[in-house]
Amino acid sequence: MMSAPTVPLDTPRPTGDGRLPSPPRLFTPRLGRVCIWVAAALIAFVWLLPMLWALATSVKPEAETTAYPPEWTASRFTGEAYRQVLSQGDLVVWFLNSTIVAVAVTVITVITSAWAAYAFARLPFRGRNALYALTIAGIIVPANVLVVPLFQQMRIMGMVDTYWGIILPQVVAPAMVFILKKFFEAVPRELEDAAQMDGAGRGRIFWMIVMPLCRPILAAVSIFVFIGAWNNFFWPFIVTSDPDLMTLPVGLANVQNAFGVRYAQLMAAAVLAALPLVLIFLFFQRQIVRGVATAGLGGN
Amino acid sequence: MSTPAVHTPAQGTGATSGPRASRRPSPRLSLHSPPALRRIPPGVWFVAPFIVLYLVFLLTPIALGLVTSFFNTSLAGGTGDFVGLGNYRELLADDAVASSAANTLRFTLYSTPLLIVVALVMALLTHRNMPARWLFRLAYFMPFLVPVTVVTMIWTWLLGTDFGLINGMLDGIGLGPVNWLGEPAAAMTSVVMVTVWWTVGFNYLLYLAALQGIPEELYEASSIDGANAWQQLFRITLPLLRRTTGLILVLQLIASLKVFDQIYLLTSGGPNFSTRPILEYIYDVGFTGLRIGYSSAISYAFFLVILVIALIQLRLFSRKEGSA
Known part of the structure; x- marks a missing residue:
């Protein structure tokens, strides 16, 4: 981590895209920002997965819940389980x-x-x-x-x-x-x-x-x-x-x-x-x- | 902050002179109360409800637990006989105490680092503005809002051996089915995994709050000095988060040592007691085995262990006072 101080050419200046109203905290080139976003999105996806699966299961007809390999959607949506x-x-x-x-x-x-x-x-x-x-x-x-x-x-x-x-x-x-x-x-x-x-x-x-x-x-x-x-x-x-x-x-x-x-x-x-x-x-x-x-x- | 509307009836002009407080009767007493009651300072009335609840529901169980731990009291009835330190001697020789305490310790050891590192990574990734950040924050924190029973219902379904989504996905990449909740090592892994998913959001918010407290100028100044993102992370951000990390560590230790809910609901402590935490053993002895006296002794020993850790928390806590 002891690399010579790089003089950033595209320094973090509030760019005109309107998404960064305040100056960015960390100096990250565009690529770095994309990587961070992708990582954050991946974790969010993993964290949401269990709830989404619960939701998907709950609107399936009972007989199709145990299909294997698991399917996200069944033959039809139904609110039957909720009614029951x-x-x-x-x-x-x-x-x-x-x-x-x-x-x-x-x-x-x-x-x-x-x-x-x-x-x-x-x-x-x-x-x-x-x-x-x-x-x-x-x-x-x-x-x-x-x-x-x-x-x-x-x-x-x-x-x-x-x-x-x-x-x-x-x-x-x-x-x-x-x-x-x-x-x-x-x-x-x-x-x-x-x-x-x-x-x-x-x-x-x-x-x-x-x-x-x-x-x-x-x-x-x-x-x-x-x-x-x-x-x-x-x-x-x-x-x-x-x-x-x-x-x-x-x-x-x-x-x-x-x-x-x-x-x-x-x-x-x-x-x-x-x-x-x-x-x-x-x-x-x-x-x-x-x-x-x-x-x-x-x-x- | 705006000045609140104070409705003050313009009354007796003499009210502005002389000692103010002593003249007013306590607000919670009518003029009909006997003079002795009226002389009780108002502060006592304000404190009284809290202190009564405190004495009855916090202090009494502590005292009762200590007393009971010296008796062989049964839940089936009767105080039982005084057995001195008999219960404490028994617990020292009880293999189930040792193994369930070891399970609690293992759970704590596996889950605590994950709950800190994952929360930190989440906070570092999302504390700057970015598209869809609100969704990410919601996704990370939402499980914390879900009742534990819902958490375990969903995960029991996900981890199912035969039709579970996780085994289905593993199957998809050619890995054999895992008996997630039915085999000792896998069961502990599952319990830790579910706990991280469920509770990491709390630590995440603590880190997020701490990150927002770091002054912008530090980063600007270091950028001018040519520091890159990694240098800023390791030289500025992480050192400044050290106190928050200490706080989370202690909170987490105490919470993990008290683990019961998710393990009881996921595995009931099985298979073959391999995930049973100490609190579940206390529950088993007291409510299934009906041995309240012995159960109180184990509780009390455990209580003292946590108290020591909590004392460390109190020190951290009081040092942090200023920044509340």
Whole structure:
């Protein structure tokens, strides 16, 4: 790599093709750019392949799914598998359960964490530092590992096979308190002081000033928590055995065998279950990207 | 940022003088609350819900797990008898603990480097503007959004021995069918492959965010000095990504050590327990074998191992505070 510095003749100048509004970061001649694009496209193709195959299988007539060698298209397209899967009804119930659980987890997590973070940032009281230290220590606790004692505790509390039993163990997020505290501290104190002089109470200041100012980060963490709760498998799997209370990932795991060799139906169910979050991603791409960047700092 | 609308009823002019905070009753209390409650500082009320949840759902299981690990408690009922360190002595001699811990370790060792290198390559390839970049980003990240059960359903179908797409493609280039999920070495390979496909998108986004934080000027200046693309990559980009890589490494280690979902769903730990991770053994002992006491002891030993790694994470994490 110690070649003499080459004086680039076609230096990276913003060319007129409009595709590079900012000056290119790396000096790469045209050929290099093409290679990079081809490599990126190849990886993208490989990454999309499993989903495309699931999609292709799901619209085949059941009898043709096991053609060998595999064919991408069958003799005809059919929505039969989707109709079958949806008419069985369970999928809809699990979908609703997942929604209830994910929404509840998100709302409770974000609000309780935000309240705590606000107190740690702005509202001094005796013992606050000790509580904050306790919170920080909670960040490193690998909660999933203690699933056996947690289940035992849920039995004692009578929460096995209940919504609350699924939801409440998922809402303690010390890392989120830590992250939100940083953002609340950055809110200009003058705004809060002014509101307080005008007679606003602490609750009002929190809801009317602090929360709106931190909307971007709150949106990011909310969506991130929602995704985590929607996709969580391990805890709901442990704590539910009643099919009417199962979330989508748990319910699907239980019927995976029931579908047997009906691959079109199996893949139709997979496609339907994957769809909600993919749509959410398309709508909230920016918030999700920000959420990952933030969550990376706090662990997940 | 725009100033938020603050609806402030113009009331008592005297409100602007004197100590501000002490006069206002806490917002969460009505005027009817007893005076003792009203004297509790508002901060306590704000913290209380979180702390209660924390104590009940995080701290209690930790304490309960420790206590239970000294008893031979059964899930079938009763606390059982105190056995002291008996459970811990047993786990040290338990071959299944050793082999499942080894499986977890093997999984971690194989998957972690891939999850870092592939994410880095993806990020380096796509952080500059290019045609269809949005599609590439979507393709890399989307699997992370898919529930684990869907992931394993799709891959079980892809990896099928008889009609699977992958064996079909291998057949096409003259390679024999592989029993992907039914043969020990292939099963571990499959599990790692599926994990990389599923979760690499998270690390990819972390790298992408880090790349966007590298100042443009560094590249411009080095271009003027005649550095070529490779030199810029190895002298500027990679060194500046070192901290992100450290962070991803630790996050990944912890996540990989806790692996359960995809292995349980793909192979159920088989064939012949060759892919069973430690967390699945804990699950088997506790929920299938009903031995909650022994299961808690294994959990606790494992808990302490992860705690040590997490402490390293906390150090990285606190050093990174400023850039949040």
